[in-house]
Amino acid sequence: MRSTGPLAVLAASALALTLAGCSGDGGGELTYEDSPLNKYLSAAYGGDLSPEEQQKKFDEQQRQQEELMAECMAEQGFEYKPNVNNGGMVFSEEDGTWEPDKKEWVEKYGYGIVNNPFMSEETQQSGEEYVDPNQEYLDSLSESERNAFYETAYGVPPTEEEMGEDGGYEYNWEDAGCQGWAQHELQGDDPWQSDEFADLRDKMYALWETSQSSPEFKKLNADWSKCMAEAGEPGFDLQTDAQQSISDAQNEIYESAYGDGTTEVDPETVVDPSDSPEMKELGEKEIALALVDLGCRQKTNYTEESLKIQFAIEEEFVRDNKAELEAFKAAAEQNN
Template sequence: MNVRPALARVSAVAALALLLSSCSGSDGDSGAAADAAEQTSPLSEYLDALYGGDLSPEEQERRFAEEQERTEELIAGCMQEQGFEYTPNTQSAGFVSYEDVEWEPDDRDWVSQYGYGAVTSPYTEQPAPEEEFVDPNADYVASLSESEQTAFYEALSGPMPDEEDLAEDGSYEYDWTTAGCQGAAQHEVAGEDLSQSEEFASLFAAIDELYTGMPTWPGMAELDAEWAACMDAAGHGGHATQVDAQNSVYDDLNAVYEDVAVSEDGTSTGEPDQAALDALAEREVELALADLGCREETDYRDRSTEITHEVEEQFIDDHRAELDALVAAAERD
C-alpha cells in the first residue's frame, strides 16, 4: 500500500505566493477581484507563459487531453518496436482542476481548519474520481513471465536508478533519455523543458538566486524581524522568517512519513502514525494562527507585496531581453 511521499519544504517563492494569494473566495465582490489582480507578481506574468498559467481551466484541460492522447499513441508505437503489446492508456492520469477550491491563508476560519494546508488541505479533501482506474495493460502484463514483466517495465519507463544515483532522500534527477518509451514520448509531445534548457540556464539560475536571497531584499529583513519578535511574544519563537515557520511543519510531516516501513523495492508496507499526524495537525493550526496574527499586526502581506514588486520589476529591467526570449520560445512550442 502506498502512502504520501515525502513533501518538499516550502521554497521562498512558493511561500511568498501564498502570502500574495487573494482572499476573494470569501466575499466574491469586484473589489476583491481587483485586489487579486493588483497582487499579481510582475515576474509571474512571464513565467505563466512558460507553465500554462495564462490558460483558462477549460483550455488547460483540453490541452492536457490532447497531449495525453498523443503521448499514449507514441508509447504504444515505441513499445511495439520493443516487441511488446501496449494499449494506449488515456485513463492513466486525469486532468484535475482546483478552480473551485478555496485557498485562503489570510482567512482566520480557513487557517483554523487547515493551518498551512500541510497535514490536511481543501485539495486532499476533494472527492475521489467516480470511475475507478483500470489499467488496460494489466491482463497482458500478467500473462508475461517475471523476466518478461521486468523487461516490459524497463522498456516502458526505463531501468530503476542505481543506488549511487539516488540522493539521501531517495530522489534522483530525471533524465528523459533513460526513461524508456514514456520519457521519449513525453519529451516529443511536451517539447523541451525550457527551464532545463542550456539556452536559458543562466536566466533560471538568476531567478533561483533572486528568490533564495529574499530575506536580504531591501526592507525584508526589517519586516521579518518585526514578525519574528511578534511570534516570540506569542510563544512561538525560533523562526527567523515566515517561511521557516511553515517549513517546520513540513519537516515534521516528512519525519512522520519517513517512519513508515517500506519493502526492498521502496514500496510502503504500512501507514503513517495517525496519532502523530493528529498531534502535528493540532500544532500546525496553532502555529499558523499565531503566524496569521503576526502577519496582520505587521501588515506583512501588503509590505511584502510592495517589496516583491520593486525587486521583481528591477529584475525584469535587468533581464528583459532574456525574459522576452523565454516567452517567445514558449509560444513557439
C-alpha cells in the first residue's frame, strides 16, 4: 500500500537521520541528539517524549487516522478496512537492532539495505507475511476501479515534472486523497508548510544541502575517500556515496522486474526480485563494501569529526535565526 505523509516529519527528522547515517566509529561521545537544532526540530515530531510515549501516541493517531480514512472512502463509494498494521514507525531504544558502528552487525546486514534487520525481526516475530486487510476487496475490483481506489485513498501521484529534478515536490494534504484529509483532520495545519515559516524552511533546506560542501567536510570526506581507494574501493567522493551505490543498484533490480513506473505491470506475473540471485549477490557486495567503509570511518574518526563540523555549522545557524526557530518550536508544540 502506498502511503504519503506530510513533509513536516521528514523535514524535522532529516537532520537526525543524516547524522545517524554518518555514524561509523562507535567510540565518539557526540550523537545527533546533541545537535543544536534538535531542540527546535524535535518539537515537530515529539522528540521530547520517551520511546514508549512516542509509540503510544503514534499508534493512537494511526488508529484514529485509519478510522477517518474509512469514513472518507465510504463517502466516495469504496470499501476500506482500517489498516493499523501497515508498516508504521516503531520507536524503541532497547532493541539495539540498528548498530552500523559495530562490526558484528555490519557483517550480517551491511548498510541494512538488502538485508534489513527491522524487516527480519518483524517476520520472525509475526511468523507470517503481512496481509493487507483490503486485499480481498482490491482483488474484486477491475483495473480501472483499483486505480480509482488508490487515487481516492492517496491522491494522484505527482508527475516527474511536478517532482522536479531535485525532488523538491512539496506535499499538500488537499492533493493526498482520503489519507491526506484524515491526517489534516487529526493534526491540523502543518506549521512547517505554513507561509509564516517559508523563509526558515528555505534556509533550512539550504543548510542541509550545503553543509557537506564546507571545507571541513570536504577534507574529512577526502581522507575517507583516500582510505577507501587504498582498501580497494575507489570512486566514492563522499561517505554517503558508498551506501547510495547499493541503494541505486537495488532500485535497478526492482525496476528490471517491475519497470520504472512509466508502463503498467501486473504484479502477479512478476517473480519477487527480493529472493533473486541478483539480489543475493548485491547483499554480499553490500556487506563487503560496508565493512571497508566501517574500517575507513573508524580510521578517520568520521562520526565524531562529522558531528563536530555539523554542530558548529548549526550553532551559527541558530544564532542567525533564533527568533524564527523559537517561533517554529512554539507553533509545533501547540500543533502537537
